[in-house]
Amino acid sequence: MKPFRLFSFLFAAWPVFAHAALNVFACEPEWGALATELGGDAVKVYTATTAMQDPHHIEARPSLIAQMRRANLAVCTGAELEIGWLPVLLQQSGNAAIQPGQPGYFEAARQVALLEKPMVLDRAQGDIHAAGNPHVQTDPRNIARVAQALAARMAELDPARAALYRARLAGFNTRWNAAIARWQAEAAPLRGMPIAVQHLGFPYLENWLGLKQVAVLEPKPGVAPSVGQLADVAARLKATPARAVIRAAYQDPRPSEWLAAHAGIPAIALPFTVGGSARAGDLFGLFDDTVDQLLRAAR
Amino acid sequence: MLRPALLAAALAAAFPAHADDQADLAALRAEVQAMKTGYEARIQALEARLAKAEAAAAAPSAAPAASAAPVEAASSAPANPGAFNPAISLILQGGYANLKDIPARQIAGFLTNDAASTPARGFSVDDSELVLASNIDPYFRGYFNATLNDGSVGVEEAWFQTIALGHGLTVKGGRFRSGIGYQNEQHPHAWDFATNNLMYQTLFGEGYGNDGLQLRWVAPTDLFTELGAEIGRGAQFPGTDRNRNGAGSYALYGHIGGDVGESNSWRGGVSYLSTRADARTGTLTDSNGTLVDTAFSGDSRTWMADFVWKWAPLGNPTVRNFKFAAELFRREESGGLSCSGGLLCTGSAGAYQATQYGGYAQAAYQFMPRWRVGYRYDVLDPGSREYGLNDTALPRTDYRPTRHSLMVDYSPSEFSRLRLQVTQDRANVGQDENQWYLRYIYSLGTHGAHTF
Ligand SMILES: [Zn+2]
Numbered sequence: 001m002k003p004f005r006l007f008s009f010l011f012a013a014w015p016v017f018a019h020a021a022l023n024v025f026a027c028e029p030e031w032g033a034l035a036t037e038l039g040g041d042a043v044k045v046y047t048a049t050t051a052m053q054d055p056h057h058i059e060a061r062p063s064l065i066a067q068m069r070r071a072n073l074a075v076c077t078g079a080e081l082e083i084g085w086l087p088v089l090l091q092q093s094g095n096a097a098i099q100p101g102q103p104g105y106f107e108a109a110r111q112v113a114l115l116e117k118p119m120v121l122d123r124a125q126g127d128i129h130a131a132g133n134p135h136v137q138t139d140p141r142n143i144a145r146v147a148q149a150l151a152a153r154m155a156e157l158d159p160a161r162a163a164l165y166r167a168r169l170a171g172f173n174t175r176w177n178a179a180i181a182r183w184q185a186e187a188a189p190l191r192g193m194p195i196a197v198q199h200l201g202f203p204y205l206e207n208w209l210g211l212k213q214v215a216v217l218e219p220k221p222g223v224a225p226s227v228g229q230l231a232d233v234a235a236r237l238k239a240t241p242a243r244a245v246i247r248a249a250y251q252d253p254r255p256s257e258w259l260a261a262h263a264g265i266p267a268i269a270l271p272f273t274v275g276g277s278a279r280a281g282d283l284f285g286l287f288d289d290t291v292d293q294l295l296r297a298a299r
Numbered sequence: 300m301l302r303p304a305l306l307a308a309a310l311a312a313a314f315p316a317h318a319d320d321q322a323d324l325a326a327l328r329a330e331v332q333a334m335k336t337g338y339e340a341r342i343q344a345l346e347a348r349l350a351k352a353e354a355a356a357a358a359p360s361a362a363p364a365a366s367a368a369p370v371e372a373a374s375s376a377p378a379n380p381g382a383f384n385p386a387i388s389l390i391l392q393g394g395y396a397n398l399k400d401i402p403a404r405q406i407a408g409f410l411t412n413d414a415a416s417t418p419a420r421g422f423s424v425d426d427s428e429l430v431l432a433s434n435i436d437p438y439f440r441g442y443f444n445a446t447l448n449d450g451s452v453g454v455e456e457a458w459f460q461t462i463a464l465g466h467g468l469t470v471k472g473g474r475f476r477s478g479i480g481y482q483n484e485q486h487p488h489a490w491d492f493a494t495n496n497l498m499y500q501t502l503f504g505e506g507y508g509n510d511g512l513q514l515r516w517v518a519p520t521d522l523f524t525e526l527g528a529e530i531g532r533g534a535q536f537p538g539t540d541r542n543r544n545g546a547g548s549y550a551l552y553g554h555i556g557g558d559v560g561e562s563n564s565w566r567g568g569v570s571y572l573s574t575r576a577d578a579r580t581g582t583l584t585d586s587n588g589t590l591v592d593t594a595f596s597g598d599s600r601t602w603m604a605d606f607v608w609k610w611a612p613l614g615n616p617t618v619r620n621f622k623f624a625a626e627l628f629r630r631e632e633s634g635g636l637s638c639s640g641g642l643l644c645t646g647s648a649g650a651y652q653a654t655q656y657g658g659y660a661q662a663a664y665q666f667m668p669r670w671r672v673g674y675r676y677d678v679l680d681p682g683s684r685e686y687g688l689n690d691t692a693l694p695r696t697d698y699r700p701t702r703h704s705l706m707v708d709y710s711p712s713e714f715s716r717l718r719l720q721v722t723q724d725r726a727n728v729g730q731d732e733n734q735w736y737l738r739y740i741y742s743l744g745t746h747g748a749h750t751f
Contacts, residue, residue, distance in 0.1 A: 049614075050561065050613065050614060052561075052613040052614070052615055053613065053614045053615045054615055054617050057615075057616060057617050058614075059564065059609060059611070059614075059616060059749075059751060060748060060749065060750055060751050061556070061558065061564040061609075061751055062523030062554070062555075062556025062557060062564065062565075062566045062751060063521075063523055063556065063557045063558045063564060065517060065523055065525075066517070066518075066520060066521060066522065066523035066524070066556075066557070067521075069467050069517045069518075069519055070519050083748065084713075084746070084748050084749065085748055085749070086748070087747075087748040088748045088749070088750055088751075090462075091440065091460070091462070091469075092469075092515075092517065092525075092750075093467070093517060094464065094465070094466065094467035094468050094469045094515065094516065094517045095465060095467065096462065096463045096464060096465035097465065099437070099462050099463070100434075101437055222712075222713075223712065224668045224669075250615055252617070252618050252668070
């Protein structure tokens with residue numbers, strides 16, 4: 001065995017000696033922010049989408065393929081949220097490490113219990129998610145569960161910094177649990193508050209804060225409501241009034257605003273994810289803003 | 300040669316190698332593994348001690364928040380029981396066309412693929428497309444696309460593709476649409492217009508497919524950069540099946556792409572296709588105005604340039620979006636051409652040399668959810684043609700075929716689309732007409748993700 005060959009092989013193949021940052025490809029901003037919380041400077045996070053984009057409908061742009069090509073870890077929601085674009089990125093990237101089934105492929109929805117699993121799979125029901133509702137990030141307790149699993153995965157992929165990920169997870173948990181306790185105390189008046197939603201995007205938030213969803217604007221998931229359908233919703237709200245109509249920041253404001261004007265209730269654009277409002281600059285700001293906006297509507 | 304070397308390297312990475320000199324490498328790997336295991340054990344021991352110390356420090360808050368809601372079991376398995384089965388989708392398409400009764404439509408000055416179907420007048424059903432796709436195992440993906448119509452089944456694509464090569468490399472093998480150009484990999488249901496553009500119709504009939512191998516490489520750069528090389532049977536127009544070993548055609552292409560701000564993205568590229576034809580049949584008009592049969596044998600080389608630009612406000616295309624696409628080509632064909640039929644052509648063979656050009660530019664704008672309008676301009680330049688001995692029998696027109704198309708489409712959901720198109724067709728001298736098309740496109744079952 002030639003010593004030079006052995007040495008050069010070691011240099012190329014030994015992860016303990018490789019100090020390059022872990023390249024994280026985050027499908028949605030909340031997972032990008034979480035990876036940054038857990039990895040700090042040890043990770044290089046690329047967030048594929050913004051809070052102003054509909055994560056169901058993203059163009060499989062060349063820039064995304066180029067970023068996926070270099071990723072060591074892809075952190076996505078899963079549960080078919082990205083079914084219209086993520087497969088193209090995975091197939092065209094030529095990156096073996098982030099293919100489903102590999103340690104470099106991480107699905108947040110696998111770490112939590114999904115709500116709204118459909119009983120019947122029929123396209124006449126609209127663009128439904130067969131695995132259950134994928135919008136898990138609106139409950140901070142889900143974020144905590146995903147953090148646990150994600151830190152473990154990062155440690156597995158980058159064993160040289162396993163201790164760092166564990167330490168940062170512990171620090172995050174401390175701050176996060178304190179924040180959850182605070183949000184829950186603040187949000188106590190929201191329990192039982194009736195709301196209307198534009199898209200079925202908030203079941204986890206409703207479950208967490210005890211909000212009561214009394215109307216949905218989209219006649220079927222992913223199908224924009226017509227004025228006639230909005231009028232029907234407004235009529236139904238006369239019998240069961242809602243305190244506010246809620247949408248995600250990326251959604252077309254017109255249906256919510258039409259209903260708000262006709263039902264005399266405030267229309268709220270919740271940030272939905274990191275970057276969805278000026279205050280939602282990180283995961284903590286995301287829930288600070290969400291809880292505050294709901295409290296303002298409840299007053 | 301770079302190409303075979305790259306291919307060999309890719310194949311060597313895809314399949315376990317058994318060559319003798321691999322033994323040396325295996326021994327080296329084992330040695331490294333042993334050292335690595337030793338070090339890892341020691342590092343893990345240190346990490347465990349560190350973690351213990353940390354846990355002691357952070358004990359009160361290390362677990363997820365204790366909260367009122369019961370902790371639910373995580374969803375460990377995919378909920379879809381059919382997840383292991385191939386994704387199946389069926390495309391239904393058809394419609395109505397209002398066209399003049401022109402028995403043999405020609406594109407002035409070009410030797411085209413006569414097998415390319417001209418749209419039927421009145422009501423008709425286009426080919427239904429059946430698509431099956433799935434990961435085969437952790438190493439390969441499979442895809443099958445068949446077109447079905449009265450008494451005929453066509454295998455449009457049937458290929459495997461590697462998923463575990465890494466390093467940005469993928470190898471595809473079987474029958475596939477070539478990666479050249481922009482529109483080439485799209486099947487008709489993915490087009491933005493009811494009819495094919497004049498460039499692709501002239502160059503290939505519909506699109507260029509091949510039985511062969513494709514090697515693609517994506518560079519590890521911020522700017523999207525992909526290079527592709529293909530070898531294949533070359534049986535499709537502009538080549539012909541030639542009953543021989545080896546490759547009948549090859550193609551090379553490169554694409555780059557990226558974003559400009561949050562709202563704009565683009566991709567551009569160049570492609571080259573080289574193939575050979577042996578007695579490829581075609582039709583031309585002779586000096587008497589009679590249609591004559593031609594047979595071309597020789598080399599066909601095509602260069603293409605493509606550019607796509609997409610806009611969506613803040614990258615969110617759901618309400619409004621805009622797409623622009625343009626492609627250009629230059630084709631050189633040289634060899635011999637014989638013509639027969641009519642009074643002037645009596646099986647006479649002559650030298651043939653042609654350099655021809657063309658392209659299209661199109662734009663589609665979604666101005667509100669579900670509704671889009673689009674415009675396409677097609678133009679061809681017959682360029683220079685030499686018929687050798689047949690020069691007197693075959694006139695050379697300088698007529699430039701053009702088409703203007705306007706379309707509006709309505710998509711009740713992403714699984715259904717209805718389209719109205721009007722086309723001013725000037726593909727041939729004295730063949731001017733206004734064409735009307737109504738089209739429906741429905742996709743049943745799994746809807747595959749869209750490429751850019
Ligand atoms: Zn959804």
